[in-house]
Amino acid sequence: MSDAPRAANSATSTxxxxxxxxxxxxxxxxxxxxxxxxxxxxxxxxxxxELEIARLRNARTVNCVFCKSVRYDLARxxxxxxxxxxxxxxxxxxxxxxxxxxxxxxYTDQYLVDPAAIDDALKSSLLELFSVAxxxxxxxxxxxxxxxSRCAVALGGMPETLPIMEISLPD
Amino acid sequence: MSWLAGGDDRQSIIQQLPALAExxxxxxxxxxxxxxxxxAVLELCRLRLAQLHGSEVEWRRREVTLAPGEAQAxxxxxxxxxxxxxxxxxxxxxxxxxxxxxxxxxAHADNVKxxxxxxxxxxxxxxxxxxxxxxxLSLLWQLRVQEEDS
Numbered sequence: 179m180s181d182a183p184r185a186a187n188s189a190t191s192t193x194x195x196x197x198x199x200x201x202x203x204x205x206x207x208x209x210x211x212x213x214x215x216x217x218x219x220x221x222x223x224x225x226x227x228e229l230e231i232a233r234l235r236n237a238r239t240v241n242c243v244f245c246k247s248v249r250y251d252l253a254r255x256x257x258x259x260x261x262x263x264x265x266x267x268x269x270x271x272x273x274x275x276x277x278x279x280x281x282x283x284x285y286t287d288q289y290l291v292d293p294a295a296i297d298d299a300l301k302s303s304l305l306e307l308f309s310v311a312x313x314x315x316x317x318x319x320x321x322x323x324x325x326x327s328r329c330a331v332a333l334g335g336m337p338e339t340l341p342i343m344e345i346s347l348p349d
Numbered sequence: 350m351s352w353l354a355g356g357d358d359r360q361s362i363i364q365q366l367p368a369l370a371e372x373x374x375x376x377x378x379x380x381x382x383x384x385x386x387x388x389a390v391l392e393l394c395r396l397r398l399a400q401l402h403g404s405e406v407e408w409r410r411r412e413v414t415l416a417p418g419e420a421q422a423x424x425x426x427x428x429x430x431x432x433x434x435x436x437x438x439x440x441x442x443x444x445x446x447x448x449x450x451x452x453x454x455x456a457h458a459d460n461v462k463x464x465x466x467x468x469x470x471x472x473x474x475x476x477x478x479x480x481x482x483x484x485x486l487s488l489l490w491q492l493r494v495q496e497e498d499s
Contacts, residue, residue, distance in 0.1 A: 182455070184458040184462075184470065185458075185468075185470055186467060200471045201471060201475060203467060203468040203471045204383065204385060204468055204471050204472045206382070206383040206385075207376060207380065207383060207475060210372060210375040210379050213375070213376075214369070214375075214376050218369065221368035221369065222366065222368060223366075240450065241451060288489060289485055293485045293489035294402075294403065294488040294489075301352045305352075310353065310365060311365065311366050313353055313354075314353070314362060314365055314366040315366055317353075317490070318363070318366070318369050318373060318486075321479075321486055322482070324485075325477075325479055325481065325482050326478065328477075329474045329475055331450040331453075332446060332450045332458075332474045333471065333474060334455070334458070
């Protein structure tokens with residue numbers, strides 16, 4: 179991973195971390211990107227804590243230091259405290275996470291590792307515990323989280339570590 | 350028919366969640382109407398992702414009309430005379446991005462920037478995230494090639 183950023187941040191200083199980042203260099207997609215991000219968190223059927231579980235699983239797999247350090251306040255308010263975040267590790271199947279939460283992690287892993295190889299058992303379990311709308315929401319959310327974290331990694335300048343930071347959803 | 354939602358194409362599945370289908374559609378359309386990277390270059394990067402993921406559905410999809418033979422030569426893009434150096438820079442970046450974004454080097458990024466500037470690099474990275482995501486979802490949802498595509 180590069181120590182130095184490969185692109186400068188936007189010249190704007192709006193206080194919005196996405197608008198002021200390098201993504202601000204591409205205003206033609208910025209509003210649509212921000213709108214999709216907001217709606218993923220606020221307009222779909224999954225709860226914020228469920229989305230955060232998928233986001234953090236992706237962050238760990240991609241090894242996006244920034245994404246790993248962030249905690250969305252709306253997910254914390256929804257009950258995802260650090261003791262539950264710690265369960266999102268490779269041993270999650272034996273954790274106290276709910277069956278829905280474990281399936282969210284299994285689906286996220288399938289997306290990240292080998293999407294073509296999803297098996298009948300996982301599909302059946304997902305359809306049993308989630309509505310179709312919830313699964314579409316989860317799918318688009320994981321794709322969005324993965325794209326964002328890989329963007330951050332690809333543009334370089336990532337520190338080795340960061341402290342945990344609670345943030346609000348950017349406007 | 351996809352196991353997920355009784356449709357065989359991406360659009361019909363996503364449209365079952367209108368609250369996200371609308372912003373997603375706007376973002377996807379914006380990818381093809383920006384000034385930073387020629388649409389044909391982006392389309393060839395998208396098709397290379399489809400090749401690398403083994404997604405027949407995404408391989409057969411066309412967002413942009415390409416010159417004859419351009420898509421077919423993609424698996425030998427490093428040696429084919431069909432491609433300019435600017436396109437090779439983007440394809441090299443795309444290949445490494447697809448395998449492991451952490452493996453991208455400053456040289457990969459600098460090469461893209463030398464043709465398309467910083468905004469071009471940022472746009473390419475942003476677009477690859479969306480295009481790679483749609484390719485993975487086509488595989489995860491087990492979409493099949495539509496008759497009219499074959």
